[in-house]
Structures are given as C-alpha cells and as structure tokens.
Amino acid sequence: MTQYCYDYPRPAVTTDICLFTVVDDDLKILLIRRGLEPFRGSWALPGGFLQETETLDQCAARELAEETGVQGAHLEAFATFSAPDRDPRFRVITAAYFALVPAQAHALASGSDADEARWHSMAKLPKLAFDHRDIIRAAREALIARLDREPLALALLPARFTLTQVQKVYEAVEGQPLDKRNFRRSFLARGWIQETGDMERGRQRPAMLFEKI
C-alpha cells in the first residue's frame, strides 16, 4: 500500500462467469451473443462491471442473474485476468468465476445488455470475444481440479439424483469414462450423499435416489 496520494487512472473492474451444466452427458457452457462493439456478434461470457457497493462475489451473482436469469448457482472465483490490452476500449481487469447449475429447464432470460443466451458444448466452442477462450480453458482446469476435493458435482445435479447421474457428470467434466464399481465405492466413501429410500422409475430397473447430506 502506498502512502502518497493516489491519482493515477484506474482500471475498470469486471467479473466474467463461466456457467457450466451437464446435459446429455455433455459439458456445456452458457454464452451470450454480443449486441454491440467491440466483438459485436461474437459469443462472450456473461459478466459485467463491479459496482461501488458490492464485492466481486456479489457482482458475479448479480451479473449472472441479470444476463441469464440464473439464480442460486454455485459460484467460485478461480483466477484474475489483467493483460493491459485484453479489452480494446480501455483498461479492464476481470475476476473470473465458474458457476454450476443443474441441467434443468432454465429460463434463459435475455438480459438488458445481452441479445441471446445459449448453451454451447465445450467440445466445439464458437469464436469468442476478448480473451474469453483463455478464461474458459482455465475454468475447466479449475473445475476438474476441485471436483475431487469438493462436492461440486452435486451442484450440477437436481436435489435428488442417482449414482449413475453423478458418474456421468464426472465423465462429462473430465472427458473420460470411469469404472462403475470403483466410482460408486469411492464416491460413496466421501460421505457427501445419502440414500433417500425412494427409487427413480424409468424404462429399466429402478435406481436408488440419493440426496446431499
């Protein structure tokens, strides 16, 4: 911290949010098509400028709700991006967050400053604005790294879920198949979930429904 009076130009500060979900065994990210320059027409991460009275965490939650209608997602900061020329207009540094929601029908509201919001498969991303491709790559790495330490997979699932659904979340995020018996044994051993006693009935043998402890 300096002691002299501070009158240098200040950078703008934003949050950008990588909102993930898993649909049909596929990891998807929510992108917004930009309506204005720069990068008009390109896809970009939801996000926006920090306001005077809010923390970065609050900013990320607010911008996500405003631009996509998603509330209550699991939000976690994972990195900051600060290259001086990352925004062609003026200096902007951004705190990058990842967010997780269950793959249900979300009312994907087009917010005030976003034309169109759509889920994109992580397998084939479109051309992206700014350095958002770098941010997304870092987000996926952060997500994979934390998936084994925290019960993040549960944030990608509805309140009640089957073990096979959990396994498919892991497979989608990590991009590789897992052994069924080993996965069940080790995941149950974490003590993150418990049986509900109810069964999910489908076309085949019913599956036990679990819930977060």
Next chain:
Amino acid sequence: MTQYCYDYPRPAVTTDICLFTVVDDDLKILLIRRGLEPFRGSWALPGGFLQETETLDQCAARELAEETGVQGAHLEAFATFSAPDRDPRFRVITAAYFALVPAQAHALASGSDADEARWHSMAKLPKLAFDHRDIIRAAREALIARLDREPLALALLPARFTLTQVQKVYEAVEGQPLDKRNFRRSFLARGWIQETGDMERGRQRPAMLFEKI
C-alpha cells in the same frame, strides 16, 4: 461484458504480497511499517497500485522489489479481496499474492513508500493494517495446499540444499513434525530434485547436497 458506455466510478486496484521465508525452522513473513495514515505505525503487507501498462503479476513483482528489494522470488496469486470498505479512504480491491524466497541475507531495502521492513514470525504477528490479517491467513492456507503439488519448498531454499533442510521447510510451513524416512522416500519419489555429488560439511556427518532438476 456490458454494451453501454461505462462511466461509473472505478475502484483502485492493488496487489498485496505475502513474502515468506523459513529461518531457523520458523515460517516468517515480511511486513512493512506504515509511515502515513491510515494505519500509520501499523504493520502491513508490501504492495501497491496497479499501473496502466502492467499486469497484476508484473505489479506484484515490481512492488515487492520497490518496497523490499527482493527480486526473483517465486510469486503466485491466490485470491482477491474486494470488500467495499476494506480501505477507509476509497474503494480498493486487491489481488493477493504469496512469494517465496530462500532464507539468506536479503538486503531489505526501505523503499520510497515504506519506513521499515522486517521479518515477523507467523507464530506471533503484530497488529496489522486493513484486512491484512485475513489475507495472511488465506496465504498460509494456499501455501500449505500447494506445497504437496508443486515444488514450492525449493523456492524457500538456496540452489543447493540437503534433504533435512527440505524437511524443515515442510515442518515450518505445516507446523507439525514429519517422519524422516517417510518424508525422504516420498519427496524423492516426486522427481523434483537430484543429487549433486557434493557433500555439505558441518559439525557432524556430511549430508548430500541436492539441486532442482
């Protein structure tokens, strides 16, 4: 990212650096006594304002050099602090870094905006300015978490070192004793270091000197 013209007040952006070293089996952090208000006379982390043409990483390295004379330290960002009232003067958000240097004689220069720089034992910290106590607590947790995944301990040691020195670094950071044989076996298994062939001669049996691969 928004599309409207951006003319809101911008927060100031700083970096704060938790510079650690291990001296006499004790984890120490470098603090600077503030010469001006606010918190005049309190101890604080080195750090300062982001300049227009530099990244946050560059800012942290520059501020560390300016305020303490330390160059070439291992620097890593671990969190961002953004509570709106964390600085009583005006809005400041800070990117927090930890930095690691070997416990050698460092010319602890008193920089332009710092009266006095001194190593403090993490065991008993003085009263600290701003939210720096929170930042330091988070830095130690981040350091412990990464010590097992990256060869960070080597950044706290000179270029050539003995295995006992490495063990003492781990013990100082984690705050608990470790088994000698198990530590050596598992640390060597990481493949981070190699024998130099030279021995360190002291008052007792000579110890093999190792170096980073």
Next chain:
DNA sequence: ATGCTAAAGTGTTATGCATACACTTATACA
C-alpha cells in the same frame, strides 16, 4: 405369460502408497 432390452447393482484380487517404527554411520571436536 414370456422373452427381450436396458440400465442398476454388486465383490474379489492384485498392486501401489502411506504409515509406523530404531539403529548404524560419519564427522567434528574436546
């Protein structure tokens, strides 16, 4: 009712890794 389909559910073995634990060796120095 019966058979077919599809996903749920379940155990054992082998291997590697973490843990606990004590004595011998090499040097400096008195």
Next chain:
DNA sequence: TGTATAAGTGTATGCATAACACTTTAGCAT
C-alpha cells in the same frame, strides 16, 4: 579416543486404487 550430533537407511502393515463380468429388475412388445 571417546563423545556428541545429525545423516542415512529397511521392513511390515494397513489402506486406497485399479482391473475386471455377471446377476437383477423393471418396461415393453409379442
């Protein structure tokens, strides 16, 4: 030469991980 001090070394045990295939249960079509 003997004493003090830190360096250096091996094994046995438990635990977690990895590999691997078949049985069970229901829905549905015939």
